[in-house]
Amino acid sequence: MSDQAIKVRTILIGALGGEGGGVLMDWIVHCARMSGLAVQATSVPGVAQRTGSTSYYIEMCDKPASGPQPVFALTPMPGRVDYVAASEFVEAARMMERGLVSPTRTVLIASTSRMFTTVEKMQMGDGRFESERVAAAGRDLAKTFVMLDLDAIARAAGTMVSATLFGALAGVGAFPWDRATCEAAIGSGRAAGASRAGFNAAFEAARGPAPTQTQSAPENTIDMRRADKFSGLPTEARNLAALGHARCADYQDGAYADLYARRMLDLAPADDAEQPERAHALAEAARRLALWMTYEDIARVAQLKTKRERFAKIRAEAEMDDDQILAVTEFLKPGADEIAAVLPARVGAAFLRRVARKGPPGFIGQGLQVTTTSVRGFLTMRLLAQFRRIRRSSLRFGYEQAAIDRWLAAMQAALAASPAFAAALAELPRLLKGYGETQARGQRNYDAIFDRIVASAIAAGDFSGAKQLRAAISAALADPEHAALDAELRASAQ
Amino acid sequence: MERSFATEIESLKLGEGQVFHGEGILAVTKALLQAGVSYVGGYQGAPVSHLLDVMVQAKELMAELGVNVVACTNEASAAAMLGASIAYPVRGAVTWKSIVGTNVAADALSNLSSPGVKGGALIVVGEDYGDGASVIQERTHSYAMKSAIWLMDPRPDLPTIVRCVEKAFELSEASHTAVMLELRIRACHVQGEFMARDNKKPEISMHNRQPSAPHDYNTLSHPPVTFAHEREKYSDRMPAARRFIVGHGLNEKIDGRHGEVGLIVQGGIYNALIRALQEIGLADSQGRCDLPMLVLNVVYPLCPDEIVGFSAGRKAVLVIEESQPEYIEHEISSILRRADIQTSLHGKDMLPMAGEYTSEVLVGGLAKFIEKHVPRLGNLGARNYSDEIAELRSKALIALGGPAPARPPGFCIGCPERPFFSALKLVEKERGPFHVSTDIGCHSFATFAPFSFGNSILGFGMSLASSAGVQSFTQKRPIAIMGDGGFWHNGLLSGVTARLLNKSDGLLVIMKNGYTSATGAQDLVSTPHAAETRAAGGASATDTELTIEGTLAGIGVKWMRSVHTYRVGEMKAALNEAMSTSFDGLKVIIAEGECQLERQRRLKPMRARALAEGKRVVRTRYGVDDETCTGDHSCIRLSGCPTLTVKTSSDQLKSDPVAHVTNGCVGCGLCGEAAHAATLCPSFYRADIVSNPSSLDRLFARVRRLFTGAA
DSSP states (O other), X not given: OOSSOOOOEEEEEEEETTSSHHHHHHHHHHHHHHTTEEEEEEEOOGGGGXXXXXXXXXXXXXXXXXSSOOOOOSSOOTTOOSEEEESSHHHHHHHHHTTOOOTTTOEEEEEOOOOOOHHHXXXXXXXXXXXXXXXXXXXXXOSEEEEEOHHHHHHHHTSOHHHHHHHHHXXXXXXXXXXXXXXXXXXXXXXXXXXXXXXHHHHHHHHSOOOOOOOOOOSOOOOHHHHHHTTTSOHHHHHHHHHHXXXXXXXXXXXXXXXXHHHHHHHSOTTOOOOHXXXXXXXXXXXXXXXXXXXXXXXXXXXXXXXXXXXXXXXHHTTOOTTXXXXXXXEEOOOHHHHHHHSBHHHHHHHXXXXXXXXXXXXXXXXXXXXXXXXXXXXXXXXXXXGGGGGGGBHHHHHHHHHHHHHHHHHHHHHHHOHHHHHHHHHGGGGOOSSHHHHHHHHHHHHHHIIIIIHHHHHHTOOOOHXXXXXXXXXXXXXXXXXXXXXXXXXXXX | OOOOOHHHHHHHTOOTTOEEEEEHHHHHHHHHHHTTOSEEEEOOOTTTHHHHHHHHHTHHHHHHHXXXXXXXXXXXXXXXXXXXXXXXXXXXXXXXXXXHHHHHHHHHHHHHHTTOOSSOEEEEEEEXXXXXXXXXSSOTHHHHXXXXXXXXXXXXXXXXXXXXXXXXXXXXXXXXXXXXXXXXHHHHTOEEEEEOOOOOOOXXXXXXXXXXXXXXXXXXXXXXXXXXXXXXXXXXXXXXXXXXXXXXXXXXXXXXXXXXXXXXXXXXXXXXXXXXXXXXXXXXXXXXXSSOEEEESEEESOOXXXXXXXXXXXXXXXXXXXXXXXXXXXXXXXXXXXXXXXXXXXXXXXXXXXXXXXXXXXXXXXXXXHHHHOXXXXXXXXXXXXXXXXXHHHHHHHHXXXXXXXXXXXXXXXXXXXXXXXXXXXXXXXXXXXXXXXXXXXXXXXXXXXXOOOSEEOSTTOHHHHTXXXXXXXXXXXXXXXXXXXXXXXXXXXXXXXXXXXXXXEEEEEEEOSEEGGGTOEEOXXXXXXXXXXXXXXXXXXXXXXXXXXXXXXXXXXXXXXXXXXXXXXXXXXXXXXXXXXXXXXXXXXEEOOOHHHHHHHHHHHHHHHHHTTOOEXXXXXXXXXXTOOXXXXXXXXXXXXXXXXXXXXXXXXXXXXXXXXXXXXXXXXXXXXXXXXXXXXXXXXXXXXXXXXXXXXXXXXXXXXXXXXX
């Protein structure tokens, strides 16, 4: 072997199938050839390309003045990659997990954008992998760590992430050729114009100062006058209660909002000192009480679907021009329970008895498509929204208020005895969500936990089971077949 | 077809002295033309699909050269094509994905290798082993040995691959034996360059047809001549092959200064080995190496003189042979024993039996070998390397707080197969779990979350056959799922006709998307014709193409339902009926919906053109109302569409993320269908967006706005 080894530059790109990684690889290979370098690139297309993780690997070096041609590897060697670029944040994590990012060698460019995996999305609660962990690992493991939202930059330029990855790689100096060579490789034409714009924006961003993480600001702002009503509550609870108060007013009326306020203030007499666990319990209670009191019935859904802001939001989300015309169609399929829920209690109960006896009438179970942007559809929805006028006398309203009072009483007892138990109990109504079958499942889980753990704690005056209660709540969110919850409740009974 | 090869076709025309730039598998294609093949065939599958795809698209060039290109309907039909080279001195090549395709082709391979060939016969197999592979088990090597077909495993650089292809034909002709050339997945897709030569027009071809067909019993694979063939394989053909291999220097001997030991390596592993040696300071980036090396570009047969010549006088040799079992090592062992060579032999005792031989793995094996036989070199930092990498991984795992969520491949955005599995999931919820025998194809993505269906996979087109035993003892009727690709590859014969013959019960679902989509959307006999796709425009073109239905009716299937996959409710009803009907016999549901990739390929330019011309265009997408979504994600558990995702709620009161549809939505309609069929929730909406609205559209919009105050 010779003593003057030629230095080989290694570049690994982690991406998802269908993101244009092959195009990026071709650009890089083209530039290397134009620059007179020896280059080799490999990838694993085929079935792996169908939306799954995939990677592209490139090696290049100066052409040797004498002797044999360089021998390039076809797979990246852990710890021996100079530049790793990932089009998505968890793909960057995957590269680190495989040992491909080294603190002595690797410049890591990670797009902070997330394309959630199916297992993250399908959870009943929040299954998202924490982005902060990827950032921490990157800071730990890369020699240089560049975080950019390459997807957002690409979208702003009207192009694909392949173009912004190319720009970011060029920006951090991954290539032994100049920017003009890259731009020439992208070529000309309409699509190339957008690619070039994306390339340039990412190039500058990768060279510029690290961007401050911009969290998208929550859309609802806190009304300070409402917050004053809750001045006795700890800060977070106060803010959430202000939102809850506003939500109840929008949902029903001022009196209903005042009921919310009374319930909250009853939970926390003003003279209480702030204590973290208690503060958390109150904040969670403010949140859950608001969501529970504004449960989604047909009237609420119709009300929300006909809000003026909604159409503007849809237009923005679909990136529509002013000149384009929008038609919005809803998919509704109310079940017998949901219809009974909005009817006056007696009528609703009679209706359900009839359904139990004779089966549901023909119109139930038929999917309805209502075009809310049409005159007829809009008026239909507005009409349904009017059911809120008789909501106070409706079947479900009575049921929910009783359940809320039962929960509040339990909260009160728990807050006095064990803030930890109260904090867990405050989260219990999180299980009550959804419509139809989902709602029934949530209700079943809620009732099972309330009866087995909460009611017995109150009866015995023993609130030491906070851990158990918490475990049962997570078990309820683990699977839709309530296998985990049943196992958990069996275990805690023993 | 999924990809256009317009640029690649140009590079197939390159002549003497011009530089070819491109993919490994296309370099093979070019080499075939340089070698003067008369015919080419094959069956698609990663990583060799492109070989055939580019030739199918390069009709003009092929016709000009006189090369007959055949898209075979399975690998057996491809292998049988090589029969042309038994009786006539014509060169031909076929290709498929191994090991799967070689299994299917086995019968024809036996009968090809028995009489042997007059003209060069080459089989290019994608040895799909290791990272990113979908069929990683077993080796093609065993087929080479059992059928006495020679096997090449060239170093993965383009000049070597091209040289091996050209030499393979000469070797085949010199030894009257077919030759296989195996390329691993990354070698097929490696981008490199080589110096081209002119394409050669075959002497016997469609342009120069043979006047008569000579009868020679020796060319038949039939007793009594097969007895003589069996003897010839080893008495004549193999010695001739060995003479050719040694005479043309197909295997490469590389010297190194630590001559007391040596490495024998499969050509395909050479690059990984060099990188491993570089890591421990025994090679440089140009491949100059301190350890002597024998690189086997031909891995079967081995040449005893070459092996003895390389091994004799050394203390030890290490055989670097990927995958199991260690055929090469065993053969070398016999060779050395017979020649009474006392060199120590190592291989699978120092390297792992199974799994890809990456540089990282090789560093570990090399270190053991060197420590034992060249102790003066020390550990060479191999241990530091493995410690360093172990530490990197453990650091990552700690910082990440656990493994990153897996991201297996899945259905594309708007894939018509997804709604079928949504329906099946709803049926499962009502009836409880039933046996699902699944198959090879895009639909096998339903084995992953969120669907998680499947109790067995037995092979391409085998699902119905594989449920024949199960149905006799399960309470619920088992379902066999098969793509139209699998149906034509094998399923019609091994599954459907077997059920009809036995008049037995069964339930088969055929996913009719019109193409073999998983391998790159190649055509089938039931692919919609141009007239049908034209008529369909942007809609699904598979509903009017009835070859499968006609075939099934023709052979006597009495219970058949065709349902468009996007009608989830109808599909659910059809499945329920099929599961519960008292009809005793084969029931077939044809789940029809054109491959979305193909549809979009047609639709996108149509839409762009219409937009550019200022015509009225409606785009449909779906959405979820943030305000009404409660964050349970039932909808995602029924879909798994990449564009149906989650986001942090804009409502501070909600702590769980809400469902969200990204702007990548192609408006396939599943979200709305599933919301209805599963009674999900009222959060989904459909947005129809009219570009270049007509004056009537505008007028109506204005009137509507008066009432609704919006949109």
